[in-house]
Amino acid sequence: MxxxxxxxxxxxxxxGMAILIFGVVRKQDSTVLATMFxxxxxxxxxxxxxxxxxxxxxxxxxxxxxxxxxxKELILLGGAxxxxxxxxxxxxxxxxxxxxxxLVLFATVGMMVMVSASNMMSLYLxxxxxxxxxxxxxxxxxxxxxxxxxxxxxxxxSGLASGLLLYGISLVYxxxxxxxxxxxxxxxMTPSAAPAGLIVGLVFVVVGxxxxxxxxxxxxxxxxxxEGAPTPVTTFFATxxxxxxxxxxLRMMGTxxxxxxxxxxxxxxxxxxxxxxxxxxxxxxxRSIKRLMAYSSIGHMGYALIGLAVGSSDGVRGVLVYMTIxxxxxxxxxxxxxxxxxxxxxxxxxxxxSGLATSDPGLALAISVFMFSLAGIPPMAGFxxxxxxxxxxxxxxxxxLAIIGVLTSVxxxxxxxxxxxxxxxxxxxxxxxxxxxxxSFVVAxxxxxxxxxxxxxxxxxxxxxxxxxxxxx
Amino acid sequence: MNAAGFPILxxxxxxxxxxxxxxxxxxxxxxxxxxxxxxxxxxTSLLVLALSLVLWVKFDPREPGFQFxxxxxxxxxxxxxxxxxxxxxxxxxVLLSTVLTPIxxxxxxxxxxxxxxxxxxxxxxxxxxxVGMFCAADFVIFYMFFEGVLIPMYLIIGIWGGPRxxxxxxKFFLFTLTGSVLxxxxxxxxxxxxGTTDISVLMDTRFPVQMQTWLFFALMASFAVKxxxxxxxxxxxxxxxxxxxxxxxxxxxxxLKMGAxxxxxxxxxxxxxxxxxxxxxxxxxxxxxxxxTSLVALAQEDMKKLIAYSSIAHMGVVTIGIFTFNxxxxxxxxxxxxxxxxxxxxxxxxxxxxYDRIHSRDIVRYGGLADRxxxxxxxxxxxxxxxxxxxxxxxxxxxxxxIIGSAQINFWLALLGGLGMILGAAYMLYLYRRVIFGTIxxxxxxxxxxxxxxxxxxxxxxxxxxxxxxxxxxxxxGFFDESVAAMVQxxxxxxxxxxxxxxxxxxxxxxx
Numbered sequence: 002m003x004x005x006x007x008x009x010x011x012x013x014x015x016x017g018m019a020i021l022i023f024g025v026v027r028k029q030d031s032t033v034l035a036t037m038f039x040x041x042x043x044x045x046x047x048x049x050x051x052x053x054x055x056x057x058x059x060x061x062x063x064x065x066x067x068x069x070x071x072x073k074e075l076i077l078l079g080g081a082x083x084x085x086x087x088x089x090x091x092x093x094x095x096x097x098x099x100x101x102x103x104l105v106l107f108a109t110v111g112m113m114v115m116v117s118a119s120n121m122m123s124l125y126l127x128x129x130x131x132x133x134x135x136x137x138x139x140x141x142x143x144x145x146x147x148x149x150x151x152x153x154x155x156x157x158x159s160g161l162a163s164g165l166l167l168y169g170i171s172l173v174y175x176x177x178x179x180x181x182x183x184x185x186x187x188x189x190m191t192p193s194a195a196p197a198g199l200i201v202g203l204v205f206v207v208v209g210x211x212x213x214x215x216x217x218x219x220x221x222x223x224x225x226x227x228e229g230a231p232t233p234v235t236t237f238f239a240t241x242x243x244x245x246x247x248x249x250x251l252r253m254m255g256t257x258x259x260x261x262x263x264x265x266x267x268x269x270x271x272x273x274x275x276x277x278x279x280x281x282x283x284x285x286x287x288r289s290i291k292r293l294m295a296y297s298s299i300g301h302m303g304y305a306l307i308g309l310a311v312g313s314s315d316g317v318r319g320v321l322v323y324m325t326i327x328x329x330x331x332x333x334x335x336x337x338x339x340x341x342x343x344x345x346x347x348x349x350x351x352x353x354x355s356g357l358a359t360s361d362p363g364l365a366l367a368i369s370v371f372m373f374s375l376a377g378i379p380p381m382a383g384f385x386x387x388x389x390x391x392x393x394x395x396x397x398x399x400x401x402l403a404i405i406g407v408l409t410s411v412x413x414x415x416x417x418x419x420x421x422x423x424x425x426x427x428x429x430x431x432x433x434x435x436x437x438x439x440x441s442f443v444v445a446x447x448x449x450x451x452x453x454x455x456x457x458x459x460x461x462x463x464x465x466x467x468x469x470x471x472x473x474x
Numbered sequence: 475m476n477a478a479g480f481p482i483l484x485x486x487x488x489x490x491x492x493x494x495x496x497x498x499x500x501x502x503x504x505x506x507x508x509x510x511x512x513x514x515x516x517x518t519s520l521l522v523l524a525l526s527l528v529l530w531v532k533f534d535p536r537e538p539g540f541q542f543x544x545x546x547x548x549x550x551x552x553x554x555x556x557x558x559x560x561x562x563x564x565x566x567x568v569l570l571s572t573v574l575t576p577i578x579x580x581x582x583x584x585x586x587x588x589x590x591x592x593x594x595x596x597x598x599x600x601x602x603x604x605v606g607m608f609c610a611a612d613f614v615i616f617y618m619f620f621e622g623v624l625i626p627m628y629l630i631i632g633i634w635g636g637p638r639x640x641x642x643x644x645k646f647f648l649f650t651l652t653g654s655v656l657x658x659x660x661x662x663x664x665x666x667x668x669g670t671t672d673i674s675v676l677m678d679t680r681f682p683v684q685m686q687t688w689l690f691f692a693l694m695a696s697f698a699v700k701x702x703x704x705x706x707x708x709x710x711x712x713x714x715x716x717x718x719x720x721x722x723x724x725x726x727x728x729x730l731k732m733g734a735x736x737x738x739x740x741x742x743x744x745x746x747x748x749x750x751x752x753x754x755x756x757x758x759x760x761x762x763x764x765x766x767t768s769l770v771a772l773a774q775e776d777m778k779k780l781i782a783y784s785s786i787a788h789m790g791v792v793t794i795g796i797f798t799f800n801x802x803x804x805x806x807x808x809x810x811x812x813x814x815x816x817x818x819x820x821x822x823x824x825x826x827x828x829y830d831r832i833h834s835r836d837i838v839r840y841g842g843l844a845d846r847x848x849x850x851x852x853x854x855x856x857x858x859x860x861x862x863x864x865x866x867x868x869x870x871x872x873x874x875x876x877i878i879g880s881a882q883i884n885f886w887l888a889l890l891g892g893l894g895m896i897l898g899a900a901y902m903l904y905l906y907r908r909v910i911f912g913t914i915x916x917x918x919x920x921x922x923x924x925x926x927x928x929x930x931x932x933x934x935x936x937x938x939x940x941x942x943x944x945x946x947x948x949x950x951x952g953f954f955d956e957s958v959a960a961m962v963q964x965x966x967x968x969x970x971x972x973x974x975x976x977x978x979x980x981x982x983x984x985x986x
Contacts, residue, residue, distance in 0.1 A: 358592070358633075373625060378651075379618040388658075395662045403662075407655035414651050418628065418644065426632045426640055455618065459549055466551065 006058040006065045009049040009073070010113050016042040017106040024099030032097040036084055039102035043081045043109070047074055050113075057119060061181050064119035071321060071468035072116040072248040075328055079240030080109045082332040082443055086339055087233030089437040093345055096142045096231060104141075105237060108134035112245035116252070121170045121180035124249060128166070128213070131242060132159050138237065139230045151229030158222045159212065166209025172202025185257035192260050200264055206253065207268060213246035216306060217275035220299045227295035232347065235291060236335035239298055240328045247302075247324055251309060251317055255472025262312035269310040270402055276303025277409040284416045289349050290338055293416065294331070297375060300413055301327055307390050307406055311397035314469045319389040321465035326374075326386040326454065333447030334371040340364055340444070342434045351420060356429025364433070365424045367448045374451045376417040377410050382454035389462070481544045483558040486526050486572065487606040490598035493518030497594055508590035512583060515594035519576040519601065526572040526605075533565050535952050538960035540611055540674060541565075553670040559611035562957030563738055563808065566950065567731055570815045571604040573935070574727045578720035580932050581823055585719060585830050586634055593634060597720070600626040604728050608735065613661050613671040616739075620696075620732065621654050627721070627729065635716040642709075642716035649709040653696035660692035664744070677743045677964070683972065690748035693741050700733030701793060703756075704763035707786045714782035715835075719826030722778060726785050727819035731811050734792050738804070742796060743961055746968035753797040757883075760797075761890045763790030768897035772904065777825045777835045780905055781818060784861065787894050788814045794891045795876035799965050803879025804958045805951055810872025812950065813943055817860045817869060820936040824854050827929055828909075831922055837905065842914035847924045851910045853933050858906050860940045862899045868943030 004011075020038050024031050050073045055066045084102055091097040107130065114127030136159070140152020174180050176199035177188050189195055212219040227235050258265060280300025287293040305327070308320035341348045358365040374381035387410065394403040436444075454461075493514055500510045534541060540559030548556045560568060579597060586593045600623065607619035624647055632643035665671050668679040681689060699706045710730075714722050742749050764787050771783035788810065795807025827850060828843070829835055844851040860867035863874075873895055881888035914920055925933070943950055 358589075362592075378625060379621045384618070384621075388662075391659065392662050392665070395659065396666055403659055404656075407659060408652070411648060411652045411655055415644070415648060418647055421628075422632060422640055422644070425629060426643075459551075462549065463551070 003056055003058040006053060006056055007063055007117070009046045009053065010110055010117070012049060013042055013046045013106065013113070014110050016045070017103055017110065020099075020106070021103045024103065030097070031099050032091065032101065033088065035099035036088055036102040039106050040081050040084055042106065043077045043084075046113075047077045050074060050077070059123075061183065062120045062123040063114075063117050065117055066471045068248070068252065068317075068468040068471040069117045071464060072244055072324075073113050075244045075325060076109060076112045076116070076241045079244060079328045079332060080105055080237065082447075083233055083237035083240060083335075085439050085443055086236055086332075086336055087231075088439060090231065090233050090339055093342075094142065094231065094347075101138075101141060104134045104138050108138065108237075109241065112241055115245045116248040118249065118252070119182045119256075121174065121182075124253075125163075125167065125170065127245075128249070129163065131245065132163065135159075135238070135242065138234045139226055141234055142231045145231075147229035148231060151226045154222055154229075155226045162209045162212035162219065165205050165212075169202045169205025169207075169209060172198055172205060174202075176202065182253065182256040186259060189258065189260050192264065195261060195264070200261075203258060203261070203265060204268065207250070207265060210246055210250045210253075211272055214243055214250065214302045214305075215299055216272045216302050217279045217299060218272075220276070220279070223299060224292045224295040227298075228289055228291045228349075232291070232335065232339050235294075236332060236339075239294065239331045239335060243298070243302065244324050244328060247305060247309075247320065251320060251472060254309060254312070255314075255317060259312075259473050266310055266312055269306055270399070273303050273306035273310055273402060274405055276300060276306065277406060278303075281409045281413040281416075284413070287416070288351055290341070290351050290354070290420070291349055293351065293420075294334065294338070297413070297417075298331065300409065301331075301375075303409075304387060304390055304406060307394050307399070307402050310402060311393045311399060312473065313393065313397060314473045315396055316390075316393040317472050318462075318465045318469035319393040321468055322389045322462055323386040325461055325465070326382045326451075329447050330371050330374045330383060330451050333367070333444055333451060334375070336440055336443040336447065337364060337368045337371065340433060340436045340440050343431060345434065348433070351423055353430065354420065354424050355427040357424040357433075359429040360432040364436075364444070367444050368424060369421045370448050370452050372417040372420050376414040378414070380452075380455040382451045385454060385458055481558075482525065482528055483542050483560065483568075483609040484544055486522055486529075486568065487558070487602055487609055489522050489525065490518055490575075490601040490605075493598050494595050497591055497598075500591075508587075511591040511594040512579070515579050515598055516576060518598060519572070519579055522601065522605075523572045523576055526569055529560065529565055530569060533560070533953065535562065535954075536956055538562065538956040543611065552665075553672075554614050555612060555672070556615060557611040557672060558609045558615075560609055562954035563961075564608045564735070566808075566812055566953055567608045567728070567735060567815075568605055570731070570812060571601060571608065571728050573939075574724060574815070574819055575601045577819070577823075577932055577936070578723050580928060581723065581826060582718060582720040583928060585826065589633060593630070596626040596629050596633075597724075600630070600724065604724075604732075607732065611673050613664065613673060613676065613740075616673070617654075617658065617661055620657075620736075621651070623729065623732070624650055624654075627725070630721045631713055631717045634718040634721070637716075638712070639716045642712040645709045646713040649699050649706065653699035653706075656692045657696035660689045663689065673739065676740075679744070680968070681745060683747050686745040686748035687751075690741060690745045690752060693736065693745070697733040697736040697741065698759075700736065701730065701789050702733065702786060703759050703790070703793060704766060704786070705759075707763065707767070710786060711779050711782045714785075714822075715776060715778050719822060719829065722782075722822040722826075723819040726781070726822055727815045730785060730789055731815060734789065734796060734807065734811055737793065737796050738808075738961075742799070743964060746965050747972050749797065749965075750799070750969050753799070756793055756797045757887055760790040760793045761887070763787060763793075764891060764894040765897065768894055768901060771901040772897070774901075775837055777837055777905065777909070778822065779835075780837075780901065781821045781825065784898065784901065785814065785818050787898065788818070788861070791873060791876050791891055791894055794880055794887065795872075798876075798879040798883050799962060800879050800882055801958055801962050802875050802882070804962065805954065806872050806875025806877075806879055808872075808954055808958070809868075809875060809943075809947065809951060813860070813868035813872050813940075816936055816939050816943070817857055817867075820853075820857045820933065820940070821861065823932060823936075824850075824857060827925065828922075832918065837908050839916065840909045840919065841912040841916070842910075842919065843922070844910045845914060846919060846922050849925045849930075853925065853937065854906065854910060856937055856940065858902045860944070862902050863895050866941070866944045868940045868947075870944060871947045 111131030118124035142148035284296035374383035610616035774780035
């Protein structure tokens, strides 16, 4: 048994408990220190992840490979960014408590276990660890009705999804006799011999995971939770858990069910089309920028699912590039939303951005970079994300999906450029409060990445290429 | 290395962005920033113009392929490189862009007084995108610049435009984007088929005839919107009417050429069979565009809208020329594009002159300007004649070449295409008569000022170019003679190959 494979997770979990004890023991407020320690723990873990060898440990429960490492780094990045963003916000909104970074940390441990899972059992453990921490985070502003509502809603619906997932897992186990991904792959070598019950189980598993990435028709919770949860929590929701769930979905489909592509392809295609169409159409009518981002994330997951639907390592590469760019641009966009405050109170309507180009040209420029990028207009990073996805789709012959994808991206462009319209074409409103420097830093860093990704695309694409070779062998 | 001895195309492309950095670095009160932005933008664009003249001098017209080549690895796994190069077809469009940008900046010297810095930034970014698009020798690089144009243009129309600017800007953006994304799919398919996106390799790649058909329509979706061809032209009048003068100038001068350039660069050489097969469709749409939009132009009350519709008609002549697949036709199309780039840009400036003074574009608002503004009347006359196609002006050469080219295809095509010249004369002279002649009916026209020295500076180079192109066209056609000849030869060889192949397989079947 090679336990050192899981060293990053073990170290992170231990550090998390240490920070928790530190926070409890120390009498005065230690939110800032705890947050800093957590970011430090993420850095250490990130380093450990990078130095891991590939291999399988814990009797086939746990696997580390290039794919897992790529996604773990991305999850840690998303977690770290949302923690940096939370500091000032939580303080001014009166919800600064040292439990916040600790919860984010444990959710992150859960996600890391998810992407390294190579057995249904460890999959479920990781998923539940993640979810439990996330329920609390969604309701973190406990005196705020909207936040409590978000937490409860997320809890109930997520519980339902977990139930479906478990049911699916039990069906798969019952009809195949194993829960190990590799063993399942071996058992399903001849797709025609796959029992119908197993296919039903597969569908339930996919549904459970589709809930986590908020693909249509399992997206209902997303707009309410995004809107209700405190904005730093929304930032976290929009980045790390999406990566983890998508990675898990990719790994399951790419190993256990890799031979059953025809069986699940149409399912993924349907979800992808529905997500793209609903995500873009429903976003048009939104007034709140957080709800707009919620529908936009639904749409983006639809695009990412195109890569999965292709069912090849090209598709996986496309998804990984997409998720990397998506995490950075949505973290940047949420940082901009966090900067929207007037007199200490958050301003969340699109109309609040009116005339921002006059009152705060820097922020307006950053938001337009993110909006053009989310719309997929070159030379912004979002264009490359879509390029690799469509490349895989065309290569895989999924023409319908590719055509619907590009057309919905035009519809999507409508509401993204509407935000730019409000900022640049409308008369200026009252200026926002001064931004804390940490926020400006995140906005600048992610903005530069998004705007200048075209100068160095090879680095990210090569890493994604390496990671994607593991699946659909 | 290339003929210039240094990476000139990249320099010309990216230099405007250096100007942007300078403009952004300036601090101070609004007046300082504005004046600094104007001067920096002007000097940057003049520097770019001076540099681009190296292309004019060093370009070797006897060489049909790409020149001044540059290549930097970018995405080696996918065989996409940052490749730049110009041939006879693109070199003059690079120059057209670099000539029109300083003129636009001069033209908006006083008419833009809000957010001057941002306006100049948008214009310099736009110049980068336009020049880069004409210089790109790789399809992916081309696509990035082609779509990148949308960002600054959307802002230019939307921020500094007229009352319905938001509607016009959004319409412009969405129309163009819809076409572009379909081109993206075609690009990906061609990329996967050929294994590379190098334009010169793609030109020699034979795409299966079936595939050519849909590739042709996907590319056409994008280029036809940009040209614009009937019936997807409806964004143009709105965009033109609402855009500020400089925006209309660059829109008419360069942006409309992007579509026709795309046809010449991609559709015709890369998809010869489909181009040949669907040429009658293009003819039909073009003839409708020529006649229909000319008639619509006759009925316009707004000067800018009238010129916008006339642009559609002129671009219809261009698309006819391109799809004749003979040297006269394509040369005529190219010449007409250049001529229209200068003349329609100048006409929008002409409208801008009176708009700056009276703040109205309604034709009925004017009359009798010849009395108060003799110099203006003269300038207006020169460009009216050029757009009508009077011999001795640039408009004549292009139209005649296209008519000669199309007469080799079909008599009726030449006749109907040529009808545009007659209708053009009708609506332009009608416009000229109503604005310039007659008696002054509005009191405020009595003390209207004639052209200022700044306006003369704007018009002088355009008049000189118009007459030069009309009197001695071969100093321009010389640039693209060889490239066009090579293209025509390549096209006919490819088409006859396909025909032979088809006959061969039929023969085989009959033998069996």
